[in-house]
Amino acid sequence: MTVNFDFGLENFLSDNSITGKIAIVTNNTGRDRQGIHIVERISQKAGINILKIFTPEHGFGSNAPDGEAVSNSSHSSFKIPITSLYGPKKKPDYDDLKGLDFVLFDIQDVGVRFYTYISTLRNIIDSCAQFHIPVIILDRPNLICAEKVEGPIMETGFESFVGYLPVPLRYGLTPAELGLWWNSQLSIPAEIKVYKCQGYSRSSIFENLGIPWFQPSPSMISIETAKFYPGTCFFEGINVSEGRGTDKPFQKLGAPWINSRKWHHHLSSLLPKDVTIFETEFTPTFSKYQGELCRGIFLQTTLPVLPDTVKIAIKALFALIQSHPGKIEFSSRPGFHHPFFDLLAGNSWLRNGLKTSQNLQELESRVSQGIEEFKKNTEKFHLYQ
Numbered sequence: 001m002t003v004n005f006d007f008g009l010e011n012f013l014s015d016n017s018i019t020g021k022i023a024i025v026t027n028n029t030g031r032d033r034q035g036i037h038i039v040e041r042i043s044q045k046a047g048i049n050i051l052k053i054f055t056p057e058h059g060f061g062s063n064a065p066d067g068e069a070v071s072n073s074s075h076s077s078f079k080i081p082i083t084s085l086y087g088p089k090k091k092p093d094y095d096d097l098k099g100l101d102f103v104l105f106d107i108q109d110v111g112v113r114f115y116t117y118i119s120t121l122r123n124i125i126d127s128c129a130q131f132h133i134p135v136i137i138l139d140r141p142n143l144i145c146a147e148k149v150e151g152p153i154m155e156t157g158f159e160s161f162v163g164y165l166p167v168p169l170r171y172g173l174t175p176a177e178l179g180l181w182w183n184s185q186l187s188i189p190a191e192i193k194v195y196k197c198q199g200y201s202r203s204s205i206f207e208n209l210g211i212p213w214f215q216p217s218p219s220m221i222s223i224e225t226a227k228f229y230p231g232t233c234f235f236e237g238i239n240v241s242e243g244r245g246t247d248k249p250f251q252k253l254g255a256p257w258i259n260s261r262k263w264h265h266h267l268s269s270l271l272p273k274d275v276t277i278f279e280t281e282f283t284p285t286f287s288k289y290q291g292e293l294c295r296g297i298f299l300q301t302t303l304p305v306l307p308d309t310v311k312i313a314i315k316a317l318f319a320l321i322q323s324h325p326g327k328i329e330f331s332s333r334p335g336f337h338h339p340f341f342d343l344l345a346g347n348s349w350l351r352n353g354l355k356t357s358q359n360l361q362e363l364e365s366r367v368s369q370g371i372e373e374f375k376k377n378t379e380k381f382h383l384y385q
Contacts, residue, residue: 020101154346231313237341254296
């Protein structure tokens with residue numbers, strides 16, 4: 001059933017009390033329901049002068065490869081300078097913010113801790129708090145449902161740009177709710193004003209909102225991709241393709257050395273009834289194992305909201321390790337003090353538990369620790385019922 005939904009952008013555009021010199025933090029997703037970009041919409045609004053644009057990982061067009069530094073540029077139509085916050089600089093400094101009356105944030109997040117747009121949101125809030133620049137957040141939906149929260153919660157010592165906020169892996173908040181919560185943690189908070197979505201609730205399902213899909217990054221190609229992403233992104237941290245460079249990223253998982261039949265046999269009985277598994281072969285066009293034939297599995301679901309994505313991925317990892325002993329490698333990346341898997345998980349115990357074949361139920365139980373307390377502590381920042 002379609003609801004009468006619209007983005008926070010529309011509420012902002014109907015408010016004529018906001019004027020001044022601004023910077024917009026946005027990318028390809030900053031569009032209205034007709035697909036018109038926020039820069040074009042706001043450039044037509046009287047009393048507002050856009051001085052600059054800030055962009056997160058993947059750049060203004062949301063098409064730069066995963067993890068690749070993005071250069072500064074200029075808006076092709078409006079000639080507004082675009083400052084990248086995913087390169088040598090990830091946080092705006094005084095020179096970036098001076099002369100601004102406020103900074104406006106409008107990016108479609110996914111709802112997952114290691115999707116780095118929320119790291120950029122944190123940096124915007126932190127810098128604006130430091131230099132006394134007001135922040136305006138134009139809210140957007142949580143793509144994978146604001147009702148669902150999954151752990152593990154990130155532990156101290158595992159901070160990185162793929163885990164920059166001490167929240168559960170799937171935190172169950174909209175961008176504005178998350179921003180308000182983080183701001184409350186600061187000793188000197190920023191001044192934040194939020195423009196809410198219209199016709200939105202915590203249980204809203206993306207497909208029912210009646211809005212187009214604006215691809216937020218190269219491999220986040222559909223809502224089906226987003227459903228599995230909170231869990232299967234763990235495969236980024238091992239020597240298995242997470243499906244980047246295929247038609248079903250984060251649903252197709254595999255490597256040239258995998259025996260699909262063995263993995264399928266070990267995993268199929270562990271999965272919930274609403275998740276189906278198939279043996280598959282694929283050849284990634286980019287990323288891990290580019291141009292090589294990979295064998296593995298393909299996950300699908302009929303559910304509009306997948307509730308236990310993290311546990312599904314843990315089952316898949318556990319079954320892979322059991323069916324291919326000695327084959328799994330937990331990779332490191334230059335400049336990090338922990339294996340990349342640990343940065344995604346926000347801890348080291350999950351990796352160690354999988355490596356030592358710890359009881360699967362114990363691992364799944366530990367993943368849920370602290371979730372109810374987090375939900376209770378963030379209720380006061382809910383903007384929607």
